Amino acid sequence: MMYLKGEKMHIFYSIVLGIIGGLVGVAIFGLSGYMISLSFFEPPFFLIILIIAMIKMFGLTKGAAKYMERLLSHDATFKMIGRLRASYFKQSVNSTEDTHSVRYIQKLTSYFDDIEDYYIRIIYPYVVAVFISLILTVLSLLIDPMLLVILLVSVLILLLIMPLVISGISGKLYDERNKVEDSLFTQLYHYIHDFTNLFVVKEDRQVNENIKATYKKITKNENKEASLDAVIDTVSLLIQLGMILLIIVLFSGDYPLLIPMIILLLMSFFELTIPVIKPASKYKAVKARVEAVNNPGGSVQEDKHQSLSLSNMTFRYPSTKRDVLNSINIDIKPGEKHALIGSSGSGKTTLLNQLIKQSDAGIMPQHLDFYNATVKENITMFNHFESEENQINELLEQFELDHFKADDYITSTEYLSLGEKKRMHLIRMYIENKNTWILDEPTASLNTRLRDKIWEEIFQKDTVLAATHDLSHLDRFDYVHYLEGGTIIESSSTEDALDHDGPVREAYRRYRDAL
């Protein structure tokens, strides 16, 4: 119940209103049953009118209670989810987890769906049903202790035993479903991204068939859920029938007048509780998952230095057995411009990431992030940096992005090509206006003209560290480092490196040889 903080009162009220609404609904049935019996024994006419008036009043109360309950519970849910999202975001910013994979995002989405389910469809209706049942059970004492026993047994079976018994099955179905969806997701993701290769080796049809076979498992799972629902309903309705029979047999002698009322009460009571059984049985499984995803990765608090240096640094990713970086020594003093070169996979990005962690520089990471928002919001990080629309439009024009305007809406995934992203992010850095820039492949996917423009912008900065394959402006850097297999194998002033035989000069020569 730790999520109830701000919305506690709302939820409390909606539970109370839910109970009132439910009880009144049950009472309406009971009263009408009582009315018929009574009518045949020549009661005062006003009594019947009174009962009918009460039925109507109850109806109005039920309607109003339901109305308020729904308003409150929805208000509370939306606020709760909003708050959970904000706090999840707060935590995740400092976490070390890589959140770029679609799979991660997908899991997060279903996590929030689960939370919604957890409160709105599992806990809340169950609590309401339990309270209504208990109140009815106690009230039944007014008629006969035997009725109390009958009701209590029904309540125990419906709200305790059945959910517990089914819990195992429905938990299994739930886990099974999550597993199949995970595997479907992975297969689909590979199929989409590996399509060219699969088509060329003529395996695309086969993979398509495999995915369809996996989807069959989802259908099977859905069908199992349907069967489970049918079984639950059948069993509970049979119990209901048994109870009706029991009441007729037990009480027809003692309270013939009350029988119609009791039976209608019982029927509406069952109508109220049966839908709660299945969700309640999922409680354990869903709870486990909600709690499992609750904490986004371990978080690391980094100290920010002003200096950019690593001494004798060795690094490996927690899951791997190989050092990605080996005894790295690098020191970038203010005012210096450094280039980091080497083949892809040599560890350039990892090295940059180590420096990014400890610096307060303007960053162009390998993976560029954009958000579903306007161009201006994307560039100013939702107005975190100050900039006028005019200035943004001018910059867009300068970097040949004038097919976008500052107030255009873009989405994170579909609209921008890699080259557009690079330029858009550069504008972001320009407006952020830091003195030091660290850049990972700033000119990839761009033509020569745009490359030149980007380099011009980069060399305006005091201090620069750029990892790049594009050696067209190498001679303008003060220092160059050549990284191979996680080790810096050459590190010197650019002038020296280009003067002497070595990996830098070899790479430069090969770059010049390009067509």
Place this chain on the structure above:
Amino acid sequence: MKLNLSLKQAVLYSSLAIISVVFYIVFGHHLSRILESIVMGTGLNITQSLTYMSMFFILFILTDKFYNLYTRTRANQSIEHKAGQLFDRIDVKTQRESEGMINALHVHLEEYRSYETAFVPTIIKTMIKVTLIIATLFFIDIYAGAILLFTAPFIPLYYVLVGLQTQEESVKQATRFDNIGTLFLNLIRGKDTVKNTNSKETLIKRLESDNKGFVKETMHILKYAFQSTMMLEFITILGIGLVALEVALRIIIFQNISFYTAFFVLLLAPEFYNALKVLGTEFHNGKLALGSYERAEEIIKQPAMNTSYRGKTDSWAATAENLTVGHDDKILLKNTNFNFSKTGLTAITGESGAGKTTLLRTLLGLHEPAAGTLDVLTTDIGYVSDQVYFSDTTIYDYVSGNSHSEEKVMEILHKLNLTDSIDNLEAGIYTPIVNHDIPLSGGEIVRLKMARVLISKPEIIIMDEPTEFLDAQTEQLVMKYLTELKETSAIIAVIHRRQLLSIADSHYVLNNGELQRGDTV
């Protein structure tokens, strides 16, 4: 609203629903008679009646649950079919909109599922219920039947009047909630940039204020929606109250109604109104679910990509006549003829963006030309692309493609000078590649991709920038191997470096929509 159901199925569903509702009504009949006997002492054979009552109730349960189960199973099958249609739409272009496809399957189709599993069956059952109850009541108490008939139209009418008005807005709000959710997910995904720019606090405020504004507006809309539900409740209770009053009046004042009739009427009337209410609320959900399907349908309705446009030739690796290739209205290759030889290296160069990769894709069968003919020697083409994507696999499975022996794999790895680096790995060639995490350097990955293609010595090999990321020594080695290979196979390669041009047998330059002969070095 369309039911997405064939006539045959609709008739079958209706018949099943009729059977189950009739069982319920007969159950109500027996229950009313039993209660009449208990309260009024009409001297009924209770045991026999109880047996009938139980029997019909059980029959009702069984048919009703069978109806639910059957319709749901059929619906799941239909959803599976629709998912299949989605899968069949996946082609080379899907990668650019991969999230759209994944969402269509995991989000929109799932949201739509309840339309077929619950909405359609409920609507059919409810219609039948409403009709049969009214018919029954006309038989046993014509006045009650008249009241039902008179009050019933108010419910749908009310829904049409109020419901339609709020519906559009509530759909809009649902989309907006989705958008706020998407921004949240975007921000989580792009958290590194948030961290790098120190804009965390700004964004938290933004998320909070977005949500606040959303809650305020949504609650405003929901108020109307819930008010309409409350009004329905009131109309319902008014109807039930009227029926109760009618029954009471006839019992006490006119004394022309039996207990049996009275109870039966009061058992069925709420069922009737509840059914109408369900119809009203479900309508709303149905509309939303259908909206989700429309988003998946957009993808399903996209024209399928034609991949069988290539003809067969025996004289060339590939030959084209008046070939025009383009993207939408941008033409990359115009009215071009070419013949690529069955052996030797054909080099293609050109500015970036000129369409070299698209030309390769056209040869591979992945990009249908706008006009002209293209014939190839074989469709079994080996392709070394400039992109790296590894499905979860092992190095051995990747290279062998499940059709070559370990010795063969080791042999090709040796030829490409990969043996040492792979032997250094934990599990050698059985090292798994998971989540795209390959413990190799860029140059090694390029050679691994080559190994996979070259192991089966295909007649045509297509390469996109094959020697990028290779150091000089490895480049020499790869070139030596390619020189050997081109004696027996056609190698068509997009190249960026002069070095490789030295072993090319023919050279084409792609420029401004034309494929011209270039110099060989």
